[in-house]
Amino acid sequence: ALWQAAVAANPRAVLLVVSSYPYVLEAEADAAAAVVWSSHGGQEHGHGLADVLLGDVEPTGRLAQEWPADAAQAGDLLDYDVIATRTTSWYSPTPHRYGLGHGRTYGDVRYAALDVAADRAPVDEDATLVAHVTVENHGARPAHELVQLYVDAPGHRLP
Incomplete structure (x- = not known):
């Protein structure tokens, strides 16, 4: 109410x-x-x-x-x-x-150019993945952005 x-x-x-x-x-x-x-x-x-x-x-x-x-x-x-x-x-x-x-x-924070690379191929459970992303502030205000990356383990999802 x-x-x-x-x-x-x-x-x-x-x-x-x-x-x-x-x-x-x-x-x-x-x-x-x-x-x-x-x-x-x-x-x-x-x-x-x-x-x-x-x-x-x-x-x-x-x-x-x-x-x-x-x-x-x-x-x-x-x-x-x-x-x-x-x-x-x-x-x-x-x-x-x-x-x-x-x-x-x-602000107007935008993410661009996400690139994920593995330290070896084929990628297995011991491989290291490195992610790079460009963060751009297109707004007039200063921005503090905490970049977070969420990943899913192979076989994690329901069939």
Whole structure:
């Protein structure tokens, strides 16, 4: 009810979620001008959030977990068999609302020229892979970008 009143008063309202767990944010996220998530941050949490919301500091964090698109995708919080329940993006037949590593900034950061090379061919479990990517800031603001690379082990996915 509080969120609905905020959006009714200001259609540009920002949904701020402070939690340790991902939530299903269907209508709430659709109505928000932006969604900002933070874990519990201690004494300076309020000041830090204010700095981000006012644009004084770039938001640079990335999600440490996936956020489901709907309640069916969320599964049972106490069922830890993510393969059988298909509750992670590795096994889900449908995309999550926000994936692992999702995050945005006020700048215009772009990735280009991803190159992955192995130290030997054929690539096996002992091979070393090296990834290079070009990160470009096309925005007017300085940007701090944390480059993250997510990989999948051979044979990891369901058939």
